[in-house]
Amino acid sequence: MDFTFTDEQQLLADTVQRFVREHYSFETRREIAASEHGWSPALWQELANLGLTALNVPQEHGGLGAGPVETMLVMNAFGEALLLEPYLEAAVLAPALLQALGDAKVASELLPAIASGERIVIVAHQEPQTRGELNMVTTRAEKNGDGYVLQGKKSVIMHASAAHEFLLTARTSGKATDAAGVRVFRVPSDAAGLTINSYRTLDGRRAADLELDRVRLPSESLIGADSDTLAALETAHHISLSALCAEAVGIMKAVNAATIEYTKNRKQFGQPLSRFQVLQHRMVDMFIHAEQALSMSYLAAIKCQDPDINERRRALSAAKVVIGRAGRFIGQQAIQLHGGMGMTDELIVSHYFKRLTAIELTWGDTDFHLQQFAGLG
C-alpha cells in the first residue's frame, strides 16, 4: 500500500502545473474561449512539445506509454487551469480506444500522429438516448458493395469541430440496446453526408451534434473487426472516467482554496466572513467532499485497468458517484459563499462551477452510476 508518487511522476505533476500557471492564466483562457475555434492549436502544440499528447500512447507508436496515475496528475493541473483544449477526448479517450480495439494497422497509423499532436481524433459515440449506456447505439452501418453506408445521429460530441477524424460507433446488426453489433468506424470530418452542427457548451467548450446521412465509407474504415467492440469502448471509457475524475479533483481543490481566500478577505458585520462558524463548517464540508473525491480518484486510477471487469466497474462507478456529488456540493457552495460575486462571469469560481456541473453530466451522471453500482450487487 503506497500513496506516494515516483520522482518521475512528481516531476511530471510539477512541470504541468508550472506550465499551466505560466501559460494558461484565467485571462488567456478567456481569450481562447472567445476565439473562433474555442481552443488554441498553438497551445496544443506546446502540450505536444511537453510530451503530454504522447502520454497515453504506447512507446512502440512513438508515445510515452504512461499510465493512469500520470494521466491523473496531468488532469489535476488541467482541472485547476480549466483547460479548454480537447485533451481528455483526443489524448486520453481516443488513444485508449485505439489500443483497446487492438487493430494493429490502424493503431500504427493513428497513434503516432496523436502522440505528436498533429492529428485530433475524436470518439463519436454518444447518441440522444445514451445517458451513459454504452450499448445504446441506433446509428446504422449497412453493408453496401465492399463498403458501408452510415445513417444516424451523434449527440453532444465534445470538441467535434476540432476533429480531423472521428472514431464513430454504428450498428452493423441488432437493435438499439444489443451488446453485439456495435462497431467503430473511421469517419473523416469532411466526409460527404456528414453534417457537424457546432455550438458552445455550458463549460465554455465546443461540441457538436453529428448528422450522418448516407455517409459512404470503404470497408477498411471498420476497425477492430476481431475485437469485442463494446468491451473496448468500456475499457476506454473507464480509463477516461479516471482522467475525468482527476480533472474534477483539480477543480475542487482550486475552488476550495479560492473560497477560503475570498471569505478571509471579504468583511461583513465588521469581520471577515471566515470568522463565522456557519461558513466555517460549510467550508469544512467542502473540504471533506474534496478529500473523499481525491481518495476515489486514486481508486479510479489504480483500478481503471484492472483485469477483473467487476472490480473495474465498481471502482469507476463509485468514483463517478462520489466525484459527481462532491463537485455539485462544492460548486454550489462556492458560489453561495462568494455571494453576489460568485454570480459574476468575472470570477473564475463561476467557471469552475460550470465545469464541475458539466463533469457530473458527462459519461453517465451520478444517478446512472449509482444504479450501475447497485446492480453489481
Place this chain on the structure above:
Amino acid sequence: MDLNYTPEQLAFREEVREFLREHLPADISERVKAGLGVRAEDYRRWQRILFERGWGAPTWPKEFGGTGWDPVRVHIFEEELALAGAPKPVPFGLRMVGPVIIEFGTPEQQKRFLPRILRGEDWWCQGYSEPGAGSDLASLKTRAERHGDHYIVNGQKTWNTSGHYANWIFCLVRTDPNAPKPQQGISFLLIDMSTPGITVRPIRTLDGAHEVNEVWFENVKVPVENRIGEENKGWTYAKFLLSHERTSIAGIGSSKRELQRLKSIARQEMKNGRPLLEDPLFAARVAQVEIDLMALEITALRALAAAAENRAPGPEASILKIKGTEIQQTLSELLMHAVGQYALPFERHSPEENDFKSVAGPEYAAPLAGTYCNLRKVTIYGGSNEIQRNIIAQTILGL
C-alpha cells in the same frame, strides 16, 4: 501508487483469520453479528484470549506488552476482528488511558496498571465529561484539593460508559481554580472506583439500555502517586488521549460487517413481491452508503500510509471521525427501515439483563431500532462532529 498489501501483510492477515477461526468463541461472535450487544464477562473472556496469543494490546509498544505493530498491521487486525464478529475492544484502558500511562506515566505507574489492562483484569472508565462540561471540556469543575500526599476530590462526572463495571476511572480534575486560563488548572488522576465517597448512578438511555452512568465524588481521597505527570498540566495529557481516541473511531471494519447484514436482511425482506434489495430506491440508498464507505476506507488507508511512514497525519485523518460516524448512523437507519413496521415492537433490554427477544416479526428485527437509537451517540462522543469541524476549520483550513 498501490493499494495492495505486501505479501507479508497478506500472510499476517491469514494468520489473524486462522486465529479467529480457532479462538473466537462462537457464542460471542453470534451476539455481535446479530447486534445483540456484548456482555461484560464476554469482553473479559475475549481480552484474555487475545492476551494469551500476545495480541492483548495491538497499539502498544512491545516493551509494555504490546505487539509493536505498525499502523497497517493494526488496521488489518482490527478489520479482521470486526468482520469476524469479535467484540470491539473496550477502549478506555487499551486505547485511552493505556497510551497516556505509556507516554506520561512513571515507571511505577506503568508496572502497576499496564499489565492489568492487558490481561483484562482492570476495567477502566472515563471521567472527562461533567454536566456543565461537554464540548467545552476545559470548563470542568470537579475539584481536587491537595492535602499532603493525597488529593480530596469533590464533584460529578457523567456519561461514564460502563462505569458500573469499571474498577478504575481516569479523571480530569481542577487543581488550580485561579489559573489564568481554564486549561491551565487541570490535573489527570487515576482513581480506584472502590474508594469511599464514590457513587455510581445509572443513566437510562433512549434505547432502554444501561450503558452510561453518573459518577459522584464526595471527599474522595486519592494518593498523589495516582496523578499522571505534573500537577496542572492535565490538559496536555487529555488532548493526547483524545487524539488517540479519534484514530480508532472510524469503525470501518464493523461498518463493512453491518453493510453485509443490511444486504442480507434486505434480501430476505419483501416489497411488492420482490426482495427489498431489488427495490430501485432502497438499492440506491444501500449503494450510496456502500460507496461512501469505500471512499472512507481509501481515506483511512491514506492516513494509515502516512502514519506508517512516520509522516505527520495529513488532513485526511481529521475527517475519519466525521465520515465514519455518519456512515455508522446511516447503516443503522437503513437496517431499521429495512424491516419496516417490525422496527416498532420494542422491549427494553440490555445484554446483561435480558436479550432482545422478537416479540413480533423476524428475529433479526428485534435489536434494530434500539441500535439505531443507541448510535445517535457516535456523532456526539469523542468530540462532537461539530467540534471536529471547528478543529478542521482552525487547524487545517486556517479559518
